[in-house]
Amino acid sequence: MTRERAYDAVRRLARVDDEQVATVAGAEGREALLEGIVSMPVPTTTPAPRRRRRASVIGGGIAVTLAASGTIGWAIAVNNPRDTTALQCAIPDSPSIVDAVSGDPVADCAAEWERQRGEAPPALVAYDNGHGGVLVQPATEPAPPGSSPFAGTQNLALIQLGEALDDYVAGLNSRCLDEPAAVSLTKAKLAELGLHDWTVTTRRNPGATCFDRASPDPGSRTVLVIGAASVQDPSSVDMILARRLRKVAATCQSLPEAKAAVERAASDLGLSSDPSFVQYRITSVATDAKCTTIRQRVGGAIFVTLRGPRG
Amino acid sequence: MDDDERRGRYEAAYRALYAPVCGYVTRRVPDPQDAAEVVAETFLTLWRRFEDAPPGDELRPWVYGVARRTLANHRRGERRRTALAERLAADLAVLGEAVHAPDVDDSVARAFAALSDADRELLALVAWEGLSHEELAVALGVSRPVVRLRLHRARRRFAEARRQDDLQRSAAAGHATARRVIARPGTTEETL
Numbered sequence: 001m002t003r004e005r006a007y008d009a010v011r012r013l014a015r016v017d018d019e020q021v022a023t024v025a026g027a028e029g030r031e032a033l034l035e036g037i038v039s040m041p042v043p044t045t046t047p048a049p050r051r052r053r054r055a056s057v058i059g060g061g062i063a064v065t066l067a068a069s070g071t072i073g074w075a076i077a078v079n080n081p082r083d084t085t086a087l088q089c090a091i092p093d094s095p096s097i098v099d100a101v102s103g104d105p106v107a108d109c110a111a112e113w114e115r116q117r118g119e120a121p122p123a124l125v126a127y128d129n130g131h132g133g134v135l136v137q138p139a140t141e142p143a144p145p146g147s148s149p150f151a152g153t154q155n156l157a158l159i160q161l162g163e164a165l166d167d168y169v170a171g172l173n174s175r176c177l178d179e180p181a182a183v184s185l186t187k188a189k190l191a192e193l194g195l196h197d198w199t200v201t202t203r204r205n206p207g208a209t210c211f212d213r214a215s216p217d218p219g220s221r222t223v224l225v226i227g228a229a230s231v232q233d234p235s236s237v238d239m240i241l242a243r244r245l246r247k248v249a250a251t252c253q254s255l256p257e258a259k260a261a262v263e264r265a266a267s268d269l270g271l272s273s274d275p276s277f278v279q280y281r282i283t284s285v286a287t288d289a290k291c292t293t294i295r296q297r298v299g300g301a302i303f304v305t306l307r308g309p310r311g
Numbered sequence: 312m313d314d315d316e317r318r319g320r321y322e323a324a325y326r327a328l329y330a331p332v333c334g335y336v337t338r339r340v341p342d343p344q345d346a347a348e349v350v351a352e353t354f355l356t357l358w359r360r361f362e363d364a365p366p367g368d369e370l371r372p373w374v375y376g377v378a379r380r381t382l383a384n385h386r387r388g389e390r391r392r393t394a395l396a397e398r399l400a401a402d403l404a405v406l407g408e409a410v411h412a413p414d415v416d417d418s419v420a421r422a423f424a425a426l427s428d429a430d431r432e433l434l435a436l437v438a439w440e441g442l443s444h445e446e447l448a449v450a451l452g453v454s455r456p457v458v459r460l461r462l463h464r465a466r467r468r469f470a471e472a473r474r475q476d477d478l479q480r481s482a483a484a485g486h487a488t489a490r491r492v493i494a495r496p497g498t499t500e501e502t503l
Contacts, residue, residue: 006466009419009473010438015341016406018334024406025333025399032398033351034325037358038318086363092454133362205395228395279383301380 036205041215041224081128081150083218085159088129090137091116100134101283101305103156109136111283126150157193158218163305164189165214165223168242168296169249172212172225179204182211182225190223197221237269238298241280244268245294245304252291254311255284262294262304271302286310321361325354328374331440333403335378338439343403347396353378355395365449372446379432379450418480422472430465437462 085100089109098112105126113121123139130146134154143149165171165186172182183200190198202211204227213226233239244265248258262282263273271279280302292308333350340346356377357364365373423431433451436442442450447458 003466006469007434007438010423010434010469013420013423014338014435014439016334016337018330021334021337021406022330024402025330026402029398029402030326030329033354033395034322036395037325037351037355038321040355040358086360088363207397301383 040226041217080218081132081134081154082152083155083158084133085154085162087126087134087136087154089113090135090141091121099303100154100159102285103153103159105134105136105150105154155218157195158216160307161189161193161195161216161223162214163295163297164192165216166295166297168238168298169245169294171295172214173298174242174246176210177212178209179211179225179227182227186214186223186225195221198223200225203227237271238296238302241265241269241271241302242296245296249292249294253308255286255292255306255308256311258292258294258306258308259284262306266302266304280304282306317361321358324357324361324364324370328357328371329354331371332374332378333399335375335440336382337403337406338435339382343406344396344400346403347400349378349381350399351396352381356381369446369449372442372448372450375436375440375442376450376452418473418476421476422469425472425476426465426468429461430468433461433465434469 087098087100087105087108089098089112091109091113098108101108101111106124109124109126110121113119113124121138124136125139126149127135127137127143127147128150129135129144130148134150135144135147137144163171166173168174171189172185177185179202183202186200190196190200198216198221200223202225204211208227211225211227213228215224215226216222217224245262248261248265253261259282266273266280273280273282282304283306285305285307287307287309289308292306295305295307297303297305332353333346336346336349336353337343340349353374357374364370423434426434433447436447436450444455444458444462447462448455451458453461
């Protein structure tokens, strides 16, 4: 079978074509969905107006420094890449956006590089991409236009806050939380991470009963907790795995012990970590903590982050 | 990029991708409510991670990649019902009533169904969404050489599945003929 014949055969199997979709997925529905989405808060990786006003005050040092080079507007308008919780990792043929885990963007990119290519990366360098993001690439590559070297670390407390709130084991996705319960949980997570001067606000989407999403804004030190879901299915694989991991998390385990327990739980549910079709992925971070914490997030696959002692 | 500029760029991308993403999802999810949820979640992810999305021609395959992962979650059983998707679900319910099963050779459908999920998705991304090798690399998050290799293998397995299906049908037809020949008057096929 030629390549074209194969594709032509498959093409005829499509149950609907784009023209049919266009006839029903009209402008009214399209605009209704768009309006619902853009009414959601702008994520923390983008400067909200109140944040820019704050930056003009507390970020005065930066503004003055750059003012000498005539770029004060840029300094005020651009977000601080330290507060991003993701990074761009320039892996050849497979540029990737990955969640920040350790706070060290070079280390996080190196781990992703090794995971994807099965080999240690060359020397890597982190850049502030000039748009509020962090880019990591081989040191031999020229610096991207508009970028500047990124020294230091990303905000680890903010990274861990995102993990803790999105968490299916003990976070907002662990069960259907009403507004008071979600606020209480969010305040507890903030306190655990030493973010004592943060406040919590809420918003409920029409028809929603579960407050399952959070949008932390480091500029205003506010977490917006959103009631976005109307149903959570306890029989889903995500929720079943989370219940099993909750039992693991209830015991004090070392990092290797917790990793083995997570692998067993995932395997029992038939989940694969095969690189060709990842259904779950475990990221381990060694810390000085006495016991390992387990966070489970869901987004395309199941991402489990373990932070604990090497054992 | 300030909030107004971000919103303007998002809206432009959203309007350009709305029909292709609806098409991508409805070709894979028959239930209109489920399809609407996947579409809404895909565009919500794009809103939340707009700074991470690549510019220009790479955006469409990148969004297909988001839709593919959202769909994988959905198939694994994650079920959310969001108010966002209600209007779209009503639209897609009308689509469901209008769609007819495509007129295809059964052997093609059987062979396609016999493939792995990964092979089916790879071939569908080319045949249904019209992605090039470069776009597939973006959508799947793998390198171009890996795309070429996977496509080659998927096409080979598809051809083999069709050949096997043809052989089985021929054998079944031959067996039926033989049984009719040896059946004596007064006996039924069930008794042979």
